Amino acid sequence: MRVRLRDVADRAGVSVKTVSNVVNGYTHVSPEMRERVQAVLDETGYRPNLAARNLRAGRTGVIALALPELDNPYFAELTRSVVEAAEEHHLTVLVDQTDGLRDREVAAAAGFRHNLIDGLIMSPVSLGADDLDRRDPTALPLVLLGEKAGDWTADHVAIDNVAAARQATTHLLELGRVRVAALGHQPASSRESGVAHLRRQGWDDALRAAGIGPDPAWVAEVPSFGREHGAAAMAALLDGPAAVDAVFCFNDTLALGAIHTLAQRGLRVPEDVAVIGIDNIEDGRYSVPTLSTIAPAKDEIGRAAVRMLVERLEPGGEEPAPRDLRAGFELVARESTLGRRR
Amino acid sequence: MRVRLRDVADRAGVSVKTVSNVVNGYTHVSPEMRERVQAVLDETGYRPNLAARNLRAGRTGVIALALPELDNPYFAELTRSVVEAAEEHHLTVLVDQTDGLRDREVAAAAGFRHNLIDGLIMSPVSLGADDLDRRDPTALPLVLLGEKAGDWTADHVAIDNVAAARQATTHLLELGRVRVAALGHQPASSRESGVAHLRRQGWDDALRAAGIGPDPAWVAEVPSFGREHGAAAMAALLDGPAAVDAVFCFNDTLALGAIHTLAQRGLRVPEDVAVIGIDNIEDGRYSVPTLSTIAPAKDEIGRAAVRMLVERLEPGGEEPAPRDLRAGFELVARESTLGRRR
DNA sequence: ATGAAAGCGCTAACAG
């Protein structure tokens, strides 16, 4: 049987309150008392019942992180940054996989684990602004990561996706490429279409700024952002009418899939086709060729998300209005655009 | 203010018990009563306080999964399988990152979140059998994943690492390679040395069975299993005295790092050097060249781990003796050993 | 400085 505060108290011949004081390191306890209680504590191996504490305290010290997929390297790396940031605030992170399904995202946002978690950080895919508006006002504090369309009533952290896409595309143009494909387009209704739309916008902007009219045949559509779809979309581009000399992929896994297909076809990267992605996942540092990409400041994102959440958790917090934070990013040019360095 | 069971009861003019019955779908409630209560429930948007339920029930429906690193693709993929298996048992999974640090692993195994979680699935790195023996017997149910040295007093699921390594090495030998390196050796004291030791053993066995005496110069050591160390170790091998014609890497990330280095040096895979790994991570299906590997039955592992844990959670459970389960695996031969198919 | 007692919100006995 588990040892309770009560048991320790009986055994030490003191009241429950005194034991509680010792356990929680309260100041007003006489040294001798403290010592005696501590002895019993050690001897019995007492450990507080956290469920009881939670009930009493009304908070748990746990925050949830809801992501579409854990086995997408970008999210895995982001998770690490959130977990580390949370640790600094003495919070633990419960990771949740939504698969990008609207039901699950709505349930998570509504706080289906209220009283088990103090707050939620979520990277939404299918969730709409209206879902959030319908949310119970007493629901748990929420911070959104990544893209969102429209005006949302929650804190939000993301990079400027249009600017990031523009920079990636411009990099290709500066290398002299003139027929730059966009790989990763998604129908407006689809999952992830928020990000896809913005990244396409940036690509469009960059081409026009360079005096190039984007050819619709340069746009390759995907159902989602996995490697397999990058590979298939690249094949579709190559089989299509437009001979492109560069590909801006909407993320790194798509880019790695595209490179795979190019290699299968015997095409050289970047000599025949240059490739760039977004996310700066670890894989791209060791792929063959190494992958050029836009690197979002993942640590900044994780840290900011946790900080925003913590601010809403603090009892003294004045319920600040929803904030929108843009995280930084930078171009990381590697072999898939620059070629082998010597 | 949050609405409690009590509030609903007052408002509906019934007792708390009745409301509780309705909420929990108990049978003995008259239809009209149920309807009336349900109306108030909907109207007030009542949702039970889970912390209170947990305290009352003595269980939470949450299990923890403690892994060394979340951003290692193998663990990310394994996580997915555990999460899916847990869902079938109506359990949610709290993912924990230990970084392979002994302190954290000991803390996790001791149940530092007792009463917040019902059980733990852990992939230990630095944890020793003695740490477990010192464990509080009333501590939470534990299932270990992956390697372990010695006799442990806990359930365990893993593939037969020696056999897996033997098969990988044999595959290389069957292709006519005669100087097969082992990349991933670790000093006995190191993190992950358990797995590394067994995989080296399998390599050794396979070579001897083929009448080849393993050359110590064919063994490359790494501090841990990341891509960067695979790349560095491969460079060390190439700069060393032994000209190898194949490399058995102790996992896929090491293999991808090795392929990176080979490409940098202008060597062809597999013509000059064939490469094989273990884990069958998604990356290897799209790398250039695609990666041959040993595929552990991840779904089987996740499912088995959850099932074992659940059996110990069931109140009727008879506390079975610690079980040891071997999961299956199979060879997946791709371009890094077979070459480009045509 | 220490103790007694109330109560966090829920469910399970036990009555009625």
Add this chain to the structure above:
DNA sequence: CTGTTAGCGCTTTCAT
């Protein structure tokens, strides 16, 4: 079929 009541184990007024 429904209501009353006693805890789950802890922290926290309020006394002493």
